[in-house]
Amino acid sequence: MDPKIRTANIDFFYGSRQVLRKVTLDIKEYSITALMGPSGCGKSTFLRALNRMNDIIPKARLSGQVLLDGSDIYSAETDVVEVRKRVGMVFQQPNPLPKSIFENVAFGPRMLGINHRSKLEKTVERSLKAAALWDEVKDCIDQSGLALSGGQQQRLCIARALAVDPEVILMDEPCSALDPVATLKIEELMYDLKKEYTIVIVTHNMQQAARVSEWTGFFLSGELVEYGKTSELFKRPRDKRTEDYITGRFG
Amino acid sequence: MPRQSFERHLHELQDEVLVLGSMVASATDRSMEALKNRDLELAKQVVSDDRKINRKRFDIEEMCLELLSTQQPMAGDLRIIVAVLNIIVDLERMADYAEGTAKIAIMIGDEPPLKPLVDLPRMAEKSTVMLRRSLDAFIKRDAEAARQIITEDDEVDNLYDQVFRELLVFMMSDPRTITRATRLIWVAHNLERTADRVTNICERVIFAVTGKMEEIAVSKY
Numbered sequence: 001m002d003p004k005i006r007t008a009n010i011d012f013f014y015g016s017r018q019v020l021r022k023v024t025l026d027i028k029e030y031s032i033t034a035l036m037g038p039s040g041c042g043k044s045t046f047l048r049a050l051n052r053m054n055d056i057i058p059k060a061r062l063s064g065q066v067l068l069d070g071s072d073i074y075s076a077e078t079d080v081v082e083v084r085k086r087v088g089m090v091f092q093q094p095n096p097l098p099k100s101i102f103e104n105v106a107f108g109p110r111m112l113g114i115n116h117r118s119k120l121e122k123t124v125e126r127s128l129k130a131a132a133l134w135d136e137v138k139d140c141i142d143q144s145g146l147a148l149s150g151g152q153q154q155r156l157c158i159a160r161a162l163a164v165d166p167e168v169i170l171m172d173e174p175c176s177a178l179d180p181v182a183t184l185k186i187e188e189l190m191y192d193l194k195k196e197y198t199i200v201i202v203t204h205n206m207q208q209a210a211r212v213s214e215w216t217g218f219f220l221s222g223e224l225v226e227y228g229k230t231s232e233l234f235k236r237p238r239d240k241r242t243e244d245y246i247t248g249r250f251g
Numbered sequence: 252m253p254r255q256s257f258e259r260h261l262h263e264l265q266d267e268v269l270v271l272g273s274m275v276a277s278a279t280d281r282s283m284e285a286l287k288n289r290d291l292e293l294a295k296q297v298v299s300d301d302r303k304i305n306r307k308r309f310d311i312e313e314m315c316l317e318l319l320s321t322q323q324p325m326a327g328d329l330r331i332i333v334a335v336l337n338i339i340v341d342l343e344r345m346a347d348y349a350e351g352t353a354k355i356a357i358m359i360g361d362e363p364p365l366k367p368l369v370d371l372p373r374m375a376e377k378s379t380v381m382l383r384r385s386l387d388a389f390i391k392r393d394a395e396a397a398r399q400i401i402t403e404d405d406e407v408d409n410l411y412d413q414v415f416r417e418l419l420v421f422m423m424s425d426p427r428t429i430t431r432a433t434r435l436i437w438v439a440h441n442l443e444r445t446a447d448r449v450t451n452i453c454e455r456v457i458f459a460v461t462g463k464m465e466e467i468a469v470s471k472y
Contacts, residue, residue: 207323234325236462246325248254 002070004029004168004198005050010064012045019045021222032190032199034209037219038250047170047202051087052080088161092173094153096145101137104145104156108164123163131159132189151182155189169193171201175208187212206246210234218242257322261331264314265390268335271307272386275342276379278304278349279445283375286356286438287368297353304346308339334459341448348441355434365421365431374410374442381449385456394460397453401467407446408471414439443472
């Protein structure tokens with residue numbers, strides 16, 4: 001099967017500082033791929049390169065290719081808005097808009113020109129259900145999204161990402177601000193979501209990578225050191241640097 | 252230095268495996284000595300010491316569970332702990348064979364000896380040497396040494412064949428020896444099994460070092 005996303009020889013620079021070196025990696029459709037590595041290894045930069053979130057950073061420069069279903073998202077003909085619609089993102093800190101729960105989820109579809117109330121209602125309900133939040137908020141859908149707990153806010157952000165019907169969801173440390181119970185809920189949710197979406201998650205938490213993903217990539221100093229089946233990588237890493245990192249002998 | 256306390260616990264765990272291994276080797280040696288010298292007191296001691304060995308095995312298992320649940324070991328560390336969990340089962344079973352031999356010594360009691368024991372003590376000695384070396388290979392992470400030890404199981408198998416043939420001749424020529432000879436065949440069988448268990452340990456050493464699960468040891472029995 002062709003990969004959902006294929007990156008070929010990505011180099012990435014902030015000014016003169018190179019933060020990614022020749023990263024080549026295939027991301028399988030309908031699977032969860034985890035990217036891990038120490039702080040500053042380039043994993044988040046790599047994640048953001050997958051939907052051109054780095055474009056807004058001054059003096060940032062990328063070379064190489066990011067192919068989404070075979071088309072280069074950095075080519076001149078590509079519509080960035082379309083890319084970000086197809087490749088959604090969830091961030092480390094839950095960041096609901098200061099609006100009602102309903103409007104948080106309806107925000108994306110509205111931006112895409114959908115204003116028909118019943119259509120929006122359907123989308124909001126579907127998205128909140130997919131994000132496993134519907135039952136908890138269906139009776140207070142007009143309350144502020146900011147009134148929810150941290151874990152609920154993160155699921156609201158996932159619902160917001162789902163509302164525009166993405167194909168890929170990028171998650172940058174989605175559980176690092178959450179308690180273990182809320183973390184478990186997000187992990188369960190990811191497991192359900194991968195039936196319909198392709199998920200790429202950056203995590204500092206090795207156990208989380210081991211628990212949730214089928215594929216894991218280990219980054220070090222901007223380089224993809226090892227990439228393979230999660231079960232193999234944690235049992236029998238091929239590279240000594242991976243072994244040192246996952247056994248805590250790093251540094 | 253990262254994970255110092257984990258490293259320390261991992262060392263302690265391996266030290267405990269060595270202690271258990273040496274208890275088992277001693278039980279095997281002493282059971283043979285009790286049989287050879289008709290030392291019933293020593294035989295009873297081996298039987299009662301088996302409880303200490305079982306206890307030690309459970310203690311080590313407990314240590315493994317604690318490390319698995321609190322430290323989330325990965326890769327090589329994970330493989331070592333899983334190897335330990337398997338090795339202690341083999342060690343505990345080897346101790347049961349030694350206990351079996353000690354019980355046979357008690358059963359034989361002061362019956363007149365069938366013949367001076369020569370090959371059985373050799374089997375015991377070879378098995379315990381293999382056992383000690385296999386644990387040394389584990390501590391040194393020496394997969395090559397482990398592979399070498401596995402091939403030496405043939406020597407124990409050959410001694411077993413020899414003992415069996417010899418005792419068969421006794422039984423055929425004088426049926427009154429059947430009971431005594433059969434008991435000695437049980438002892439030989441215990442020792443043959445003991446050496447087989449050593450090859451299991453060696454396979455676990457290879458797994459811990461290389462990550463590959465290979466069944467190398469194909470015993471005749």
